[in-house]
Structure formats: structure tokens, C-alpha cells
Amino acid sequence: MSTKKLAVIGGGASGICSAIEAKYRDNTIDVTVFERLPKVAKKILATGNGRCNFTNENLSPVHFHGDTFFLRKVLTSSYADTENYFRSLGLISYSEDGRIYPRSQQAASLRDILIQKLNESDVTVKTETPVTDIQTVKSGFKVNGEYFDAVIVSGGGNAAAVHGSDGSCYKLLEKLGHTKTPLYPALCGLTVSDKNLNILKGVRAEAKASLYCGNELLGEESGEIQFTDKAISGIPVMNLSHLCKNNKDLSLSIDLCEEISQNELREHFKIIKNSAPERDIETVLSGVVNTKIGFAAMNKSGIKPHTKIGKLSPALAEMLCNVLKNFTFTVTGTKGFDNAQITCGGIKTTEISPDTMMSNIISGLFICGEIVDIHGDCGGYNLHLAWTTGRIAGNAAAEYIINKG
Numbered sequence: 001m002s003t004k005k006l007a008v009i010g011g012g013a014s015g016i017c018s019a020i021e022a023k024y025r026d027n028t029i030d031v032t033v034f035e036r037l038p039k040v041a042k043k044i045l046a047t048g049n050g051r052c053n054f055t056n057e058n059l060s061p062v063h064f065h066g067d068t069f070f071l072r073k074v075l076t077s078s079y080a081d082t083e084n085y086f087r088s089l090g091l092i093s094y095s096e097d098g099r100i101y102p103r104s105q106q107a108a109s110l111r112d113i114l115i116q117k118l119n120e121s122d123v124t125v126k127t128e129t130p131v132t133d134i135q136t137v138k139s140g141f142k143v144n145g146e147y148f149d150a151v152i153v154s155g156g157g158n159a160a161a162v163h164g165s166d167g168s169c170y171k172l173l174e175k176l177g178h179t180k181t182p183l184y185p186a187l188c189g190l191t192v193s194d195k196n197l198n199i200l201k202g203v204r205a206e207a208k209a210s211l212y213c214g215n216e217l218l219g220e221e222s223g224e225i226q227f228t229d230k231a232i233s234g235i236p237v238m239n240l241s242h243l244c245k246n247n248k249d250l251s252l253s254i255d256l257c258e259e260i261s262q263n264e265l266r267e268h269f270k271i272i273k274n275s276a277p278e279r280d281i282e283t284v285l286s287g288v289v290n291t292k293i294g295f296a297a298m299n300k301s302g303i304k305p306h307t308k309i310g311k312l313s314p315a316l317a318e319m320l321c322n323v324l325k326n327f328t329f330t331v332t333g334t335k336g337f338d339n340a341q342i343t344c345g346g347i348k349t350t351e352i353s354p355d356t357m358m359s360n361i362i363s364g365l366f367i368c369g370e371i372v373d374i375h376g377d378c379g380g381y382n383l384h385l386a387w388t389t390g391r392i393a394g395n396a397a398a399e400y401i402i403n404k405g
């Protein structure tokens, strides 16, 4: 009997896991990973700021976005399954507020263990080998002209092309009859226009960010916000970025005093106005927020520097409270695919079986990882999807090849 062959297109998180899983299911299958870069798993090194936040203790559905039926079918394993899977490969992990990292605090540990396992499993890795052509032939496929019994496409999305995923696999799948939903950069900062950003740049603050389209609230998230040159970033904003899509009339309202009600803020200023009327507003504000936020809030409210609190009109005092609770920025866009961690959108889930990740259009073709139209929040959710869908695809592809006989 001739050796059966499986091709994996893309040596990233999902592809590597799928290859390892296929070999684990049946080690007589000849598995080849095709990777366009000189090394596999380059992106993993960049994840979690070099520490690789690879799953999360809280896998609640609210942290995943896309086809809920599909996601429910795919996400049957717990975070502990993922943690134990990596433990079985030799990686000990630890939790930081529910986010799971390698104990070494080095993404390279996880990357190295995956590469080691690929080698130990006798997977052939062809680096610097971009796949430019997949064709269906009698009872199988030709990948760059070479015959395979089944193919797993795990080439990632459009985000962060510098780490390898250049979107080429969407085109390969489209040529095979698949369709993709519109693609948007996600888990990235939002570009905003407001002259106060000049004052705020460099500031980090705990705050609540609310994204609006006109008057409609699209979503809100709390956490550390970062003001940069022309953008606002930080995990809460990154988690909202997937809601921007092509929407016009977007604005971001930042509550810079989330745990203090507007009433409490008003009362606080009133007390100081009565007890210390000669105090500058900037000094009053420095008792509440970061100094730069105080200056920006005064500027936005139209309050002149060195205004004494005793001289502040009730209308301006109210305006200041409003600005601190709803500092609103016009959103001009996102930081784009180059600065995004993931792609929102992808190959339609209705064209893939969630039980096997096999194409509903072509038998023997499996699709996994970020290329599929599902995604997660910041916090280990996207790698969790990559490992999980990769393992399902690898196991099912091996099963498919075995049953093919």
C-alpha cells in the first residue's frame, strides 16, 4: 500500500498543531508543512508582547465573535485541555488574571516545543516554500504540483504580514470555490482626530471606552487606555476595533473617572470651590486625574489656564464634569492590517463543518485558524481558536485519509 500524504499550508499556530495531531492520529501518514517564511511559527514569538498569552481561564462565549452555532461546536474543550495539551508537550504555564502564559514568560519556549514536537513526529517542514497553487485531481490534490490525499489550509489572515500571513491563502481557497466575508483589521488601535491628543499622547489611564456609530452604542470596554500620537489604543479599544468595520460617523467616548459618578464629581468640585476658591483648576484636577488629562479636559471644556475654581461658572463646571465622564473623539479609522493582531472576517463558516473543519464544498480539504470567519478578544482567545481548530482539522484529516483507504 502506498504512503498516504497530507499537506498543511502554513506553519503557524494552527498549522503546526494540525500536523502534530494528524501524526498522532496515524503516524504512517506522510505529513508536509509548507511555510513561505524561512522559519515556521514566526508570529508566535510576537504574541503577548513576547510572552505568548496562549489561552484564557475564562472561555465564555462573549469573548468570541462570529457564527455562534459554529463557535459552540468548535469550542467544546476547556482552557485546561489546552493547558494540559501544552503540558503534555513539555510546557508548564501560569495564569495572570486568567490569561495563560508559558511559565518561562517567553513565547520562544512554546514555539520551540512545537517545533521540537514537529521534528519528533517526523513531519516534513518545507520552509521558504509559498504555496501558489492547489488543484483538485482524481481522489486528491496537487499542491504546487505535488500529489496529496488531503490538504489543510492554515495560512492565517491579513493581519501583521511581517509575521508571514499575507492573505494569499484566501485566494487559493477562493479559486477552489470558497467565499470570504469582508475583511477588517481587528485588535488594533483606533485613529482619532482631536487636537487634545497632542496633550494626551503618552498617557496611560484606567478608563471605560464606548464606541458609537452616530447615537448607537456599538460596544464598551474598561481597562487601560493608551493615548498615542494620532490614535488611542490599549486592550479596551483594541477589543472594540472589530466593530468599526466600514462604519462612518464613529466616535469614541472615554470615561476617565469610571468609578466616580458625575454627581460625585460635581460635589467634589463644589466642596473645593467653597473651601479653596483661589485654587487653580489645574491643581484641583491633578487631585482627580493625570495632569495631562486635566489640561486636556480644561482645553476641551474651554476653560483658560490658571482659572480659579471660585470663578468657574456653573455651566463650565458642568462641562468639565461632562468631559471627564465622556471625553469624545471622532474616530477616523483603525491602525490598519499592519498594526492589527488579527483579521475580522474570513472564509464563511457555512462552508466548513465545525466537527471536522472540512470544507463542505471539497472533501479532503480542511480549513483552520485565523483564516476562518471567527475571532476572539484580546487575552489568548485567538491562539486558543488556532490550537483548537488546528487540532480538530489534523485529527479529522488523518481520519479522512484512513477511511479513504
Ligand SMILES: Cc1cc2nc3c(=O)[nH]c(=O)nc-3n(C[C@H](O)[C@H](O)[C@H](O)COP(=O)(O)OP(=O)(O)OC[C@H]3O[C@@H](n4cnc5c(N)ncnc54)[C@H](O)[C@@H]3O)c2cc1C
Binding pocket: 009, 010, 011, 012, 013, 014, 015, 034, 035, 036, 037, 040, 041, 042, 043, 044, 046, 047, 048, 049, 052, 053, 054, 055, 129, 130, 131, 132, 154, 155, 156, 157, 159, 160, 163, 164, 165, 166, 167, 168, 169, 340, 341, 342, 368, 369, 370, 371, 379, 380, 381, 382, 383, 384, 386
Ligand atoms: C503582534 C501580535 C500579537 C498577538 N498576541 C496574541 C496573544 O498574546 N494571544 C492570542 O491569542 N493571539 C495573539 N495574536 C493573534 C494570533 O497570533 C493569531 O490569531 C494566530 O497566530 C493565528 O494562527 P494561524 O495559524 O491561523 O495563522 P498564523 O499564525 O498567521 O500562521 C499562518 C502561517 O502561514 C504561512 N503562510 C501564509 N500563506 C502561505 C502560503 N501561501 N504558503 C505557505 N505558507 C503560508 C505564514 O507565513 C504563517 O507562518 C497576536 C497577533 C499579533 C500579530
